[in-house]
Structures are given as C-alpha cells and as structure tokens.
Amino acid sequence: xxxxPLYNGHVTPEQIVCIAQDIKKGDxxxxxxxxxxxxxxxxxxxxxxxxxxxxxxxxxxxEVFLRAFANLSKYSPDYPFKSWLGRVTYTTGLNYLRKKxxxxxxxxxxxDVPFQVPDDSPNPEEIVVNAxxxxxxxxxxxxxxxxxxxxxxxxxxxxxSYEDASKILGIPTGTVRSRLxxxxxxxxxxxxxxI
Amino acid sequence: xxxxxxKIIIKGLKxxxxxxxxxxxxxxxxxxxxxxxxKNPFVLWxxxxxxxxxxVALAIFMAVPKTQPEIATFTDQPELSYGMTEISRNMxxxxxxESDSMVAKNAPGSESLTAISDESQSLGSTQPKxxxxxxxxxxxxxxxxxxxxxxAREIQNQLSLVNPTLSSTNGTRMVTMLVPSxxxxxxxxxxxxxxxxxxxxxxxxxxxxxxxKTSPVRILVQISK
Numbered sequence: 001x002x003x004x005p006l007y008n009g010h011v012t013p014e015q016i017v018c019i020a021q022d023i024k025k026g027d028x029x030x031x032x033x034x035x036x037x038x039x040x041x042x043x044x045x046x047x048x049x050x051x052x053x054x055x056x057x058x059x060x061x062x063e064v065f066l067r068a069f070a071n072l073s074k075y076s077p078d079y080p081f082k083s084w085l086g087r088v089t090y091t092t093g094l095n096y097l098r099k100k101x102x103x104x105x106x107x108x109x110x111x112d113v114p115f116q117v118p119d120d121s122p123n124p125e126e127i128v129v130n131a132x133x134x135x136x137x138x139x140x141x142x143x144x145x146x147x148x149x150x151x152x153x154x155x156x157x158x159x160x161s162y163e164d165a166s167k168i169l170g171i172p173t174g175t176v177r178s179r180l181x182x183x184x185x186x187x188x189x190x191x192x193x194x195i
Numbered sequence: 196x197x198x199x200x201x202k203i204i205i206k207g208l209k210x211x212x213x214x215x216x217x218x219x220x221x222x223x224x225x226x227x228x229x230x231x232x233x234k235n236p237f238v239l240w241x242x243x244x245x246x247x248x249x250x251v252a253l254a255i256f257m258a259v260p261k262t263q264p265e266i267a268t269f270t271d272q273p274e275l276s277y278g279m280t281e282i283s284r285n286m287x288x289x290x291x292x293e294s295d296s297m298v299a300k301n302a303p304g305s306e307s308l309t310a311i312s313d314e315s316q317s318l319g320s321t322q323p324k325x326x327x328x329x330x331x332x333x334x335x336x337x338x339x340x341x342x343x344x345x346x347a348r349e350i351q352n353q354l355s356l357v358n359p360t361l362s363s364t365n366g367t368r369m370v371t372m373l374v375p376s377x378x379x380x381x382x383x384x385x386x387x388x389x390x391x392x393x394x395x396x397x398x399x400x401x402x403x404x405x406x407x408k409t410s411p412v413r414i415l416v417q418i419s420k
Contacts, residue, residue: 028227035223043215058216065223066230130207137207156208184201191204 011037013077020072031069034085039065041082041158042089048153049093051142060096064089079167086160086168090150097146140190148183155180332376332405332412336386337398343368343418346391350416353389354382370416376405379412386416 011019011033022030042064047057068088075084141149150169154160155176166173340346347368351359359372374382387397405412 028230029224031227032220032224035220035227039215039219039223040212043219044212047213054216058219058222061215061219062223062226066226069227069230070232130210133203133207134210137204138211141208141211152208156205157212159209184204188201188204 011081013079013081016072016075016081017077020075023069023072028069031072034068034072035065038082038085042085044158045086045089045150045153046093048141048149048157049090049097049146051149052138056096056100060089060093063096064092067092080164082160083164083167086154086164087170090168090170093150094146136191137187140187140193143190144183144186147179148186151176151180152183152187156184330406331373331403331410332379332401333403334379334383334412334414335398335400335402336383336414336416337400337419338416339396339419340391341420342391343420346389346418347416349389349391350386350418353385357382366420368418370418372414373411374414376410376412377408379405379414382414386414 016034019030019034039061043057043061046060046064047054050056050060064085068085071088075081141152144152147169151165154165154168155162160168162173162176166176169176171179338346347361347370350370351361354372357372357374359370362369362371372382383399
C-alpha cells in the first residue's frame with residue numbers, strides 16, 4: 001500500500017474506500033472529512049486555474065467536490081487520493097475554462113484580489129517589498145497558459161511532489177520537470193514585464 | 196525593480212496560497228446532501244424504449260379480437276408430412292367448397308365459431324360462452340370422407356390412447372378427444388394419416404390456444420361426406 005503525501009495527513013486511502021462504501025449505503029455525511037481536509041488544496045488549485053477569480057474558484061471547487069462525491073466509488077486505494085482529487089480538479093477546471101472562454105484583466109484582478117496571506121516579515125521595508133513581489137507574481141501568473149499555471153500552482157505553491165503532479169496532470173515525471181522549468185521562465189518574464 | 200532570482204519568485208509563489216472561504220465547506224456539504232444522481236442516458240433510453248415496446252405490444256394485444264377464430268398453420272412442422280401440404284393449402288377454407296378442387300371460397304367467420312360451439316355443446320363439452328374462458332385449448336378439424344362412420348371408428352381406434360368419443364349431429368360424424376397441448380401436432384398428424392377413405396381435404400382451425408403448455412387441448416374432428 002502506498003503511503004499518501006496527504007495535504008494535512010489525516011484521511012488514508014483505506015478510509016477513503018470506507019467513506020465511499022458508507023456513501024453507497026446512504027451516509028452522505030461521511031464525505032465531510034474529505035471536504036474538510038482537501039478544501040484548501042482544491043480551492044487553491046482551482047483559484048489559479050481560473051486566473052485568480054475567487055468567485056469562479058469557489059464555484060469550481062464546489063463542482064470538483066460534487067464530482068468527487070459522485071465518483072468516489074471509482075477511486076482505487078492504490079492511487080494517492082490527493083492525486084486523484086487533483087486530477088478531478090484539473091480536468092474539471094479545464095472544462096470550466098473551455099466553457100467560459102473569458103479572461104480576467106490584470107487591473108481588475110489587482111483591485112479585486114487583495115493579499116490574503118499575512119506577511120510575517122518584521123521589517124516594514126521588507127513588508128512593502130514582499131507585497132510588491134507578491135502583487136507582481138499574482139499579476140503575472142494569470143498571464144500564463146493554463147498548463148503553466150497548473151504546474152506552478154501544484155509544484156511551487158502547494159508543494160505537490162513531481163510524481164503526484166505527473167499523475168494529476170497526466171504527464172510523465174520528466175515532462176513535469178521540464179514544463180515547470182519553462183513555466184518558471186515564463187513567469188519570470190511576465191513578472192519583469194509587469195513591474 | 197527586476198526580479199531575476201528564481202528563489203525569490205518561488206518564495207513569493209509559496210506565499211500565494213490562500214485559505215479557502217469559510218463557507219465553502221458548508222456549501223459543499225449542503226450540495227452533497229441535496230445531490231441527485233444523474234440518470235445514465237443509456238438506462239434512460241432503454242427504459243423509454245421498453246415502455247414504448249410495452250405500449251405497442253399492449254395496443255396490438257388489445258387490437259386483436261379475441262373472439263375471432265384463429266386458423267392454425269402447421270406447414271412448418273415437419274412431422275405433418277402426410278397430406279398436410281394439401282391441408283395447409285386449404286387452411287383458409289370455409290364452410291362451402293368448390294366441388295372439384297375442394298378449395299375454400301369463404302374464410303371462417305363468427306357463424307363457424309357458433310356452429311362449432313353448438314357442436315361442442317351437443318357433445319357435452321364446453322359451453323359456448325365458456326369456450327374462450329376454458330382452461331383447455333380447442334382445435335376443430337374438418338374433413339370429408341366417403342364413409343364417415345368408418346373414418347370416425349378408424350380415428351377412434353388409431354388414437355385409442357386418448358379415449359376418443361364418437362357422436363353424430365345432423366348426419367355429420369364427430370370424434371372428440373382431449374390431448375396434451377405439447378403433442379397436439381403429433382395427434383393431428385396421426386388423424387391426417389388415418390386411412391379411412393378420406394379425401395385429401397382437411398381443414399384445421401385452432402379456435403382457442405391452450406393457456407399453458409401443460410394444458411389439454413380438445414380436438415373435435417368433424418367428418419362429413
């Protein structure tokens with residue numbers, strides 16, 4: 001049995017299988033530990049896929065959990081659940097983007113999306129600099145292609161392993177590395193273009 | 196300001212992680228509680244198809260008049276070899292015939308059924324009104340013979356295992372017997388093969404199906420000159 005690199009490390013694959021069986025018996029409340037544990041992962045991944053639009057990320061995350069709920073019986077414990085759920089998020093997100101075919105302007109994003117993560121830098125000057133960097137990254141990341149956004153979100157924002165990222169994105173591990181490298185280069189280029 | 200150090204970018208990226216809205220958990224669980232599974236399109240269409248077939252079958256069943264006598268066709272049964280080809284050719288024959296070829300002119304109608312019912316009533320068997328509600332099938336065989344008395348006795352002897360009874364109405368000899376439904380064609384074959392100076396004419400009318408394979412079938416052989 002594979003030990004899962006869980007997001008917060010509580011629900012095991014065996015427990016997921018038990019939850020799926022409970023749901024089949026009619027106990028829908030048993031799905032709650034999954035939502036509780038993976039809402040951060042799904043929401044953050046969704047947020048980057050929809051270019052930082054929180055409202056859409058909210059809708060997408062809800063849709064992802066519903067799809068996971070409906071298809072949980074298909075989950076195999078031999079497969080890391082986080083990867084399985086990530087794959088559901090990725091495919092649902094791409095479909096979502098195809099349906100919407102809309103883009104978000106950087107200016108509106110800058111106004112609508114304030115920084116949510118508290119900065120722990122003690123130095124006021126560093127606070128300002130870090131805030132500028134974050135703002136620049138946030139603006140730049142929405143300009144990337146969806147596959148670049150996805151791989152940066154997984155590997156650099158959410159610390160997903162290359163192996164798990166390869167499962168989520170459906171590409172070989174070697175491709176994960178090369179794509180991540182190209183995505184970082186593209187991001188760097190965008191950042192410097194926006195500052 | 197230009198950011199060229201990848202480490203700074205990665206550090207900045209890690210700080211982009213946000214907490215999900217507090218309402219997400221409750222909204223998702225609410226959606227889960229009220230979630231209704233979508234029907235599989237195949238199952239849906241299969242259900243619609245089955246229902247349509249059932250409706251059509253019911254409509255056909257209701258459209259078929261139950262009081263209409265049904266003419267049995269035994270042409271596809273190989274054991275009915277003797278004389279049955281000719282019989283099947285004359286399967287549509289009615290009460291009147293051309294004198295030479297014995298080909299029927301009229302299809303059997305309700306009069307024919309009434310006559311059969313009267314005949315069977317006279318034999319002490321099923322009441323006319325009860326004929327269609329009977330627990331047994333009913334087959335009428337009409338044949339002609341130069342010597343109906345002899346022919347009736349021959350049939351009685353030939354099928355003695357099922358105890359045929361003889362009777363007579365208006366000069367027409369009749370033989371009646373009760374046979375197992377699943378061996379009906381075998382008995383008809385035996386009747387057809389009985390050497391009793393029959394002509395090559397024989398009409399077989401299946402007036403009522405046996406309700407089940409195990410149900411008996413009453414055969415009435417009507418022999419006229």
